Amino acid sequence: MKPRTKRAVAIVGGLAALGVAAALVLNAFQSNLVFFFTPTQVAKKEVPLDRNFRVGGLVEGGTVVRHKDALNVSFKITDGAESVPVTYTGILPDLFKEGKGVVAEGRVGTDGVFKASQVLAKHDENYMPPEAAEALKQAGHPMAKENFAGQGGGNPR
Amino acid sequence: MNWFYFSSPSTFYGLAGRLAPWFFVAAALLAAWGLYLGLLVAPTDAQQGEVYRVIFIHVPTAWMSMFLYFVMACYCGLSLVFNTRLSAMMARAIAPTGALMTFLALWTGAFWGRPTWGTYWVWDARLTSELVLLFLYFGYMALANAFEDPRRGDRAAALLALIGVVNLPIIYFSVQWWNTLHQGSSVSFKGTSMHVTMLTGMLVMSASAWMYAIGATLVRVRSVILERERRTAWVRSLGAA
């Protein structure tokens, strides 16, 4: 390659990298900085009803119902103040548990039920062996509950 | 002691060559200790099971990806303000290792996210800003090599690197500022939420990553110095002997 061609390729490459970075940033700012909405926001209708969005919170205890074929599941996502009923067909992540963090993507149907196309588990930043977790749980330590890192669940804004 | 003695490429070339092996030795010893703790001694995690062990690579590389960018940007600032040759060369030498750390953080994050979250990738603020960091490294490297005159490349790339510093607090605080799928920080200035062996393993691995990055940078900066100074008398006399 001639030095001039080489330089041109490099400049185009650099600009392309910058362009991709800028596009990613803009894309993120546009719709993804709000990665999920809280159940309170859903209740207040502060969500885009005409397109898919995500709801995040904790899986409400005692609301998980697995239907006969086991792939159909319904549960409620709560943030302590409000809760959203969700139905989902598919394989749930291993960390999906009652009382633990969850983010579901989908849209609200006419019946008011959130029909999820994807369910992701959101785990907390605590790392400890099972015995320690059990001990904390028995002592009623808040660490066992505060698994939403101050985001969404538990403290609606 | 004359602090400027080693700021000349010709003297730093020798110093870097003498120091680099020691940093690699330190990195290897720390890695052996960290991997022993992380893979063999540390207990399983109550929530995630064994897969949490990815943390022993993920967090050290993610920290280094940001820290190396910061150091690179500092060298860029120095080279712009004082027009020092060596700082621009150091910035060039850091970039590939920084990009590698960023890539590893993203890669290990994907293979950690799949079994825990249920997905390899999401466009949340933490993951997206870390991906932007990778493109900033790529952009820096491309721009630095885009000019016939390397000094112009230095200046243009330094400007980009300095603008990109804005991304660092965005990465770090993204999990606090916005709703993200990524969890919050396990280690912060306020304390930690990690079991002691797990934490020790992670910090030892981070120290290892740090030593490795310094070693790799020192080796690379020697090549950068040779490339840039190949017409000088001192470089010519190197191989002739």
Add this chain to the structure above:
Amino acid sequence: MTIWWKSWSDFWAMGGQAFFVWMSFGALLVAIVVEMLSLRLRRKRALDAIEEERDLETEN
């Protein structure tokens, strides 16, 4: 400092999550090897370029 695992096969299985754990640790290994090779190559090229220039000079 007792070892967490009961056996080596236990260790390699990583509680059934071997794929994800070893894909991560394997990538680290590959990355280090690649960087070491690229550092060596870059140094060789730099030295070759110096050599080439010196040869050109002696020819003229």
